[in-house]
Every structure is written in structure tokens, then in C-alpha cells.
Amino acid sequence: MNPFLKITTVVFIIVPLFTYAQKNKEKIPKPNIVLVFADDLGWTDISTGNTNKNNGSKIYKTPVIDKLASQGMSFTNAYANQNCAPSRAALISGQYATGIENQVYNVGSLKRQDKRTKGFPNVLIEPFKQKKVIAEDGINIFDVLKTKGYRTALVGKSHGTPHPLKGDFGIDLPADIHHIIAAPINGKRTKSFYLALNSDKKGWTFNSEFVDKYANPYDEEYINTILKPYKSQGNLTLLKGTPKHLTDAIGDFSVDYIKKNANAENPFFLYVPFHAVHSDVTGRKDLTQKYLKRGLKPRIAEYASMIELLDQNVGKINNALKDPNGDGKDDDDITNNTIFIFYSDNGGLFNNSPLKGKKGNLTEGGLRVPLIFRYPNVIPENTVTNQAVHCIDFLPTLAALTDVDVTSLKKKDGSKPKYDGASFAKILTGKEKRISRENLFWHLPGYMDERFSPSTLMQKRIENEYYKLFYFYETDEFEMYNITKDISEKRNILENPTSIEIEIALQMNADMLAWLKTNKAPTGTWLKNGEKVPYPKLNGVEKYK
Known part of the structure; x- marks a missing residue:
């Protein structure tokens, strides 16, 4: 067979197949x-x-x-x-x-x-x-x-x-x-x-x-x-x-x-x-x-x-x-x-x-x-x-x-x-x-009866473990838990942290602050003076060392 005819034949075969595949792809029903x-x-x-x-x-x-x-x-x-x-x-x-x-x-x-x-x-x-x-x-x-x-x-x-x-x-x-x-x-x-x-x-x-x-x-x-x-x-x-x-x-x-x-x-x-x-x-x-x-x-x-x-x-x-x-x-x-x-x-x-x-x-x-x-x-x-x-x-x-x-x-x-x-x-x-x-985030700039007060929560995955860091605006306090090892949230890590846990807390603190700023998250105002409630301090968990 003439080489040109071979190539032509292949092209005519491929093009219809490609067109057929494209049409069929379009006909595949969405779930x-x-x-x-x-x-x-x-x-x-x-x-x-x-x-x-x-x-x-x-x-x-x-x-x-x-x-x-x-x-x-x-x-x-x-x-x-x-x-x-x-x-x-x-x-x-x-x-x-x-x-x-x-x-x-x-x-x-x-x-x-x-x-x-x-x-x-x-x-x-x-x-x-x-x-x-x-x-x-x-x-x-x-x-x-x-x-x-x-x-x-x-x-x-x-x-x-x-x-x-x-x-x-x-x-x-x-x-x-x-x-x-x-x-x-x-x-x-x-x-x-x-x-x-x-x-x-x-x-x-x-x-x-x-x-x-x-x-x-x-x-x-x-x-x-x-x-x-x-x-x-x-x-x-x-x-x-x-x-x-x-x-x-x-x-x-x-x-x-x-x-x-x-x-x-x-x-x-x-x-x-x-x-x-x-x-x-x-x-x-x-x-x-x-x-x-x-x-x-x-x-x-x-x-x-x-x-x-x-x-x-x-x-x-x-x-x-x-x-x-x-x-x-x-x-x-x-x-x-x-x-x-x-x-x-x-x-x-x-x-x-x-x-x-x-x-x-x-x-x-x-x-x-x-x-x-x-x-x-x-x-x-x-x-x-x-x-x-x-x-x-x-x-x-x-x-x-x-x-x-x-x-x-x-x-x-x-x-x-x-x-x-x-x-x-x-x-x-x-x-x-x-x-x-x-990272995942929850931000609540207010109150729900006795169940929550102004707070921000973030969860972070580090390798295969999940950590949670809470920040409470009224008291300027943090809490931290490893929910992979402590699903019941019994041990606040910051009460007696290891050096590695402090490093994790510092990173989470920084991530939390960055997220709040990026999203312009509202925080409410202090009733005592009408000023805006500030975000958590960068490296605010250092005091728990």
C-alpha cells in the first residue's frame, strides 16, 4: 500500500473515533x-x-x-x-x-x-x-x-x-x-x-x-x-x-x-x-x-x-x-x-x-x-x-x-x-x-446563652494528628488539645506543654491570627469603652511556656 494512503486511512479512522468519544463523554449522565x-x-x-x-x-x-x-x-x-x-x-x-x-x-x-x-x-x-x-x-x-x-x-x-x-x-x-x-x-x-x-x-x-x-x-x-x-x-x-x-x-x-x-x-x-x-x-x-x-x-x-x-x-x-x-x-x-x-x-x-x-x-x-x-x-x-x-x-x-x-x-x-x-x-x-x-476555623464574635462566648477555634492537622486551639476574647486565654490522642478534650496541653507542643501552639496561634486578619473577622466592641476587641496577640501562647 502507498505510505500516503496508510497515513490517510489512519487519520480517517482516528478522527471519527475521537469525535465519537467526545460525543459519548458529553452523553455520560451526571449523577x-x-x-x-x-x-x-x-x-x-x-x-x-x-x-x-x-x-x-x-x-x-x-x-x-x-x-x-x-x-x-x-x-x-x-x-x-x-x-x-x-x-x-x-x-x-x-x-x-x-x-x-x-x-x-x-x-x-x-x-x-x-x-x-x-x-x-x-x-x-x-x-x-x-x-x-x-x-x-x-x-x-x-x-x-x-x-x-x-x-x-x-x-x-x-x-x-x-x-x-x-x-x-x-x-x-x-x-x-x-x-x-x-x-x-x-x-x-x-x-x-x-x-x-x-x-x-x-x-x-x-x-x-x-x-x-x-x-x-x-x-x-x-x-x-x-x-x-x-x-x-x-x-x-x-x-x-x-x-x-x-x-x-x-x-x-x-x-x-x-x-x-x-x-x-x-x-x-x-x-x-x-x-x-x-x-x-x-x-x-x-x-x-x-x-x-x-x-x-x-x-x-x-x-x-x-x-x-x-x-x-x-x-x-x-x-x-x-x-x-x-x-x-x-x-x-x-x-x-x-x-x-x-x-x-x-x-x-x-x-x-x-x-x-x-x-x-x-x-x-x-x-x-x-x-x-x-x-x-x-x-x-x-x-x-x-x-x-x-x-x-x-x-x-x-x-x-x-x-x-x-x-x-x-x-x-x-x-x-x-x-x-x-x-x-x-x-x-x-x-x-x-x-x-x-487548617479549619470557627469564629464566634458573640454569645449563645451559656454554651459559648466570644471565641475563635482552629483545628490543625500535623502529619496524622489533629490539634485544636481555642482563644477566648473576654479573658485573653488560650486552650489547646490533641483530639487524636485525647478525643474527650480532657488535657489542656497548655497547662503543662512540652517544647514541641509549644512550637505547635505558636504555629497555630500565627495561623489563627493570619486567618482572622485575612478574612477581616469581626470581634465586637468592649462595653466599657466602645473600642474594637483586638485579635489574639501574635505568639500569645508564649506565656504558657
């Missing part, structure tokens, strides 16, 4: 994403040991979540913020509270009164006046995914964004529900935290135009078809005719959303911030009775009931992915093309042992939470990592998993958005053991 965000579920509140270094609960039963952990990757060092709104704001914005589009440091305000004294006594600092919701003009996690054609939905708690959820937040279906359900009944305003109310005008309601269709009381059909398969050993007959639980309604909405969108051309992002297991705990009657019969105190029985109810609704959502059309066959299963995430917004309400503290604290019991990622054939099954991750990391991670170049995004004014998080996508896929970031 659907389901993000279940529990409320106040602690690190030790689920029964799997994967997420909590074998400290799974012996009281609360979460078989669905346990199985999810065995099918994906669990994080033992997953963190959130100390309570609801700042965690949601950070997750959605991809920014610390110091970020320009965030500014949500606490629920309500940074001047939360002390419950112990029914007032606000002896405070030294006038707190920073925070924002209650993130700004509309940022490019948030919903906006990022919409650049790849995602349809977006939120069903549940909208803390960190306005309620009712209106405006340009990138959410196609904002089925947000306030935690306190209110309705006029017989002319009187009645409140409920978890059970539907029978309103004079609306009938059974959760005060949500999208979710009210799921508010009717439990009937035999629902009990037999939806609840019976879970074999929870509770007496389901107790439910007949009783008000629907909000957790079941959110689960039902999620199931129907998946059914409607499973076979659509574009993928979906379903964000499900449950209200369970938040305070004013009200379990489902059958499950509460089951735990009461086991001898638990009423408050703990209600909490156990809520956790199992949450688990059942994670199961509902998971089953909808397996069989979207509900015909009992798996030929329409979309599990393999769905990223399923289970996460919590802050530490638990009750006992988080061996962790110190609870919701509202900056100790591990207030910040460390369960986290599971499942993405079949992409994320290895039954794997565990101790890489520290945070709310702010979800936006860049999901962007990486869906092939969004966040550096190319621009806001309406033409400026580029700034994100504080780091992608841990390569941790999930097993390509890396660590992300390059070593």
Missing part, C-alpha cells in the same frame, strides 16, 4: 444527588460504628443508615458548626460565616440570653450584629449545580435562607417548612412542632403548599404499604387516625420527587434538611411506645423514636432510588447513578460520650457529626477515612464530582465568587488519602 441533612443528630446517635470509631449507639437503632455506611465511605472526623442556621448557611454558600455572602454565625443573633439567669448579665463585649440568612447575590451550591443542568429541590428546614424561601437562591422547588407549625383551629392559634394540625381553613396542614398533600392522618393503606415493611416491632395500630408526623411527610415528598424526576433528561439535586431530631422532640407514637416498653425514660424514648423514624425515612428515599416507578422491579434502579449523602448539622442534644459537650458548644460533642457518602462503583464500599471535612467543603466537592469548574463562575456583577471550602472528591474516589488543607 443525581440526594443530600439528607439531619438536625441535631450526634456523632454517637447512630448504631453503625463506621462514622464514630466504633462508638455506635446501643440504644438507638438505625439499620438503614448502618447499611448505607457499609455501601460507601464514612468520615470519622466530619464537622459542622455549633448549631442549625450557621451550618446550613455554610453548606449552601461554601463559605465560613466570615464570607461576604454568608455572615450567619448563630441562630437568631449573637446576643442569645443566658437561660441560667433569665437575662444577659456580666457580658464584657457588645456582639457583632450578624445576618440571619445568606445573600442572594452569591453563587451557592444550587447555582453551581444548575450550571450543569441540574433541577434543584429543597424539602424541609430552610434555616440560613429566608422563610418562606423566596428570591434567587437557585432552588426550583422550595418546599420549606418552619419548625413550629401554626394553624387556626376553632378560631384559636395552635402550635405544633412535629405533628400536622387540622386547620379551620386549610384542613390538615404543615403550612407548606408543597407538603400539605402529605398531611392527612395515618390510615390503614399507608400503614400497611409504607410503614409495615420496616418491621420496627412497634404497634402500628396505634397510628390509625392520628396526625401525620412531619418526618414522614418530608420522606413522602422526597419519594414522589424522585419518582417524578428519575427518568428526566437532566439530573436532580434533592436537598432534604429534616427537622428530626431537633429539640421539642416528638416521636411517632408506635416507636415511642416501643422504647417506653424497653424501660427508657420518656424524653429518651421520644428521642430514640425520632432517630428510628429518621432512619425509616432515609430508607424510603433509598427505596425510591431502587424502584422509582414502584412496580417492585429494579429495571429502573437509579442507585448507581446517584450520590447519596447522609450528614448532620451539629452535635447531639444529649450524651455524646466519649466526645465532650453538646449542640451549641465548640467542643467535639458540639461540632463532630456523622457523614456518609455513597456513589456505587465510584466510592469504594465500606471504607472509612479520618480526613477532617466541614460544611464549607460540600460545594467544591459536589462541583468536582459533577465536573463544574468553580473558577470559571461569575456573579451577576461580573466578579468571581470566593469559596472557603476544599474539595474532598479525590478522598471519596480513593485517589488520595489527604486533602492539602491543614
Whole structure:
């Protein structure tokens, strides 16, 4: 054959193959994403040991979540913020509270009164006046995914964004529900935290135009078809005719959303911030009775009931992915093309042992939470990592998993958005053991009743160990802990530090100061003279030598 003809033949073969590969790459479907965000579920509140270094609960039963952990990757060092709104704001914005589009440091305000004294006594600092919701003009996690054609939905708690959820937040279906359900009944305003109310005008309601269709009381059909398969050993007959639980309604909405969108051309992002297991705990009657019969105190029985109810609704959502059309066959299963995430917004309400503290604290019991990622054939099954991750990391991670170049995004004014998080996508896929970031930060320029006062916290990874350095503005004091060796934060290293520990503390002190200055973090003002509260001194830990 003529050499020229050989070359020509090869070129004609290669070009179509290259074009075919490019077209096929474009046709590879983006994964659907389901993000279940529990409320106040602690690190030790689920029964799997994967997420909590074998400290799974012996009281609360979460078989669905346990199985999810065995099918994906669990994080033992997953963190959130100390309570609801700042965690949601950070997750959605991809920014610390110091970020320009965030500014949500606490629920309500940074001047939360002390419950112990029914007032606000002896405070030294006038707190920073925070924002209650993130700004509309940022490019948030919903906006990022919409650049790849995602349809977006939120069903549940909208803390960190306005309620009712209106405006340009990138959410196609904002089925947000306030935690306190209110309705006029017989002319009187009645409140409920978890059970539907029978309103004079609306009938059974959760005060949500999208979710009210799921508010009717439990009937035999629902009990037999939806609840019976879970074999929870509770007496389901107790439910007949009783008000629907909000957790079941959110689960039902999620199931129907998946059914409607499973076979659509574009993928979906379903964000499900449950209200369970938040305070004013009200379990489902059958499950509460089951735990009461086991001898638990009423408050703990209600909490156990809520956790199992949450688990059942994670199961509902998971089953909808397996069989979207509900015909009992798996030929329409979309599990393999769905990223399923289970996460919590802050530490638990009750006992988080061996962790110190609870919701509202900056100790591990207030910040460390369960986290599971499942993405079949992409994320290895039954794997565990101790890489520290945070709310702010979800936006860049999901962007990486869906092939969004966040550096190319621009806001309406033409400026580029700034994100504080780091992608841990390569941790999930097993390509890396660590992300390059070593430091995480929490900054609180105010008060939350008795649970925190003006303070900054940073965590640093040094080789395979994690350290925490606290700074308290009122007293100009530091505390330091090695949470890898001392998970319960019992030994304040600075009370008797070694020379190496002082060197680590000095470096952390410098990193903390640099971060505060770079982010122009607010600190409030001294009440005694109105002057700005200063940042920690550089090398302020030298006095502990």
C-alpha cells in the first residue's frame, strides 16, 4: 500500500473515533444527588460504628443508615458548626460565616440570653450584629449545580435562607417548612412542632403548599404499604387516625420527587434538611411506645423514636432510588447513578460520650457529626477515612464530582465568587488519602446563652494528628488539645506543654491570627469603652511556656 494512503486511512479512522468519544463523554449522565441533612443528630446517635470509631449507639437503632455506611465511605472526623442556621448557611454558600455572602454565625443573633439567669448579665463585649440568612447575590451550591443542568429541590428546614424561601437562591422547588407549625383551629392559634394540625381553613396542614398533600392522618393503606415493611416491632395500630408526623411527610415528598424526576433528561439535586431530631422532640407514637416498653425514660424514648423514624425515612428515599416507578422491579434502579449523602448539622442534644459537650458548644460533642457518602462503583464500599471535612467543603466537592469548574463562575456583577471550602472528591474516589488543607476555623464574635462566648477555634492537622486551639476574647486565654490522642478534650496541653507542643501552639496561634486578619473577622466592641476587641496577640501562647 502507498505510505500516503496508510497515513490517510489512519487519520480517517482516528478522527471519527475521537469525535465519537467526545460525543459519548458529553452523553455520560451526571449523577443525581440526594443530600439528607439531619438536625441535631450526634456523632454517637447512630448504631453503625463506621462514622464514630466504633462508638455506635446501643440504644438507638438505625439499620438503614448502618447499611448505607457499609455501601460507601464514612468520615470519622466530619464537622459542622455549633448549631442549625450557621451550618446550613455554610453548606449552601461554601463559605465560613466570615464570607461576604454568608455572615450567619448563630441562630437568631449573637446576643442569645443566658437561660441560667433569665437575662444577659456580666457580658464584657457588645456582639457583632450578624445576618440571619445568606445573600442572594452569591453563587451557592444550587447555582453551581444548575450550571450543569441540574433541577434543584429543597424539602424541609430552610434555616440560613429566608422563610418562606423566596428570591434567587437557585432552588426550583422550595418546599420549606418552619419548625413550629401554626394553624387556626376553632378560631384559636395552635402550635405544633412535629405533628400536622387540622386547620379551620386549610384542613390538615404543615403550612407548606408543597407538603400539605402529605398531611392527612395515618390510615390503614399507608400503614400497611409504607410503614409495615420496616418491621420496627412497634404497634402500628396505634397510628390509625392520628396526625401525620412531619418526618414522614418530608420522606413522602422526597419519594414522589424522585419518582417524578428519575427518568428526566437532566439530573436532580434533592436537598432534604429534616427537622428530626431537633429539640421539642416528638416521636411517632408506635416507636415511642416501643422504647417506653424497653424501660427508657420518656424524653429518651421520644428521642430514640425520632432517630428510628429518621432512619425509616432515609430508607424510603433509598427505596425510591431502587424502584422509582414502584412496580417492585429494579429495571429502573437509579442507585448507581446517584450520590447519596447522609450528614448532620451539629452535635447531639444529649450524651455524646466519649466526645465532650453538646449542640451549641465548640467542643467535639458540639461540632463532630456523622457523614456518609455513597456513589456505587465510584466510592469504594465500606471504607472509612479520618480526613477532617466541614460544611464549607460540600460545594467544591459536589462541583468536582459533577465536573463544574468553580473558577470559571461569575456573579451577576461580573466578579468571581470566593469559596472557603476544599474539595474532598479525590478522598471519596480513593485517589488520595489527604486533602492539602491543614487548617479549619470557627469564629464566634458573640454569645449563645451559656454554651459559648466570644471565641475563635482552629483545628490543625500535623502529619496524622489533629490539634485544636481555642482563644477566648473576654479573658485573653488560650486552650489547646490533641483530639487524636485525647478525643474527650480532657488535657489542656497548655497547662503543662512540652517544647514541641509549644512550637505547635505558636504555629497555630500565627495561623489563627493570619486567618482572622485575612478574612477581616469581626470581634465586637468592649462595653466599657466602645473600642474594637483586638485579635489574639501574635505568639500569645508564649506565656504558657
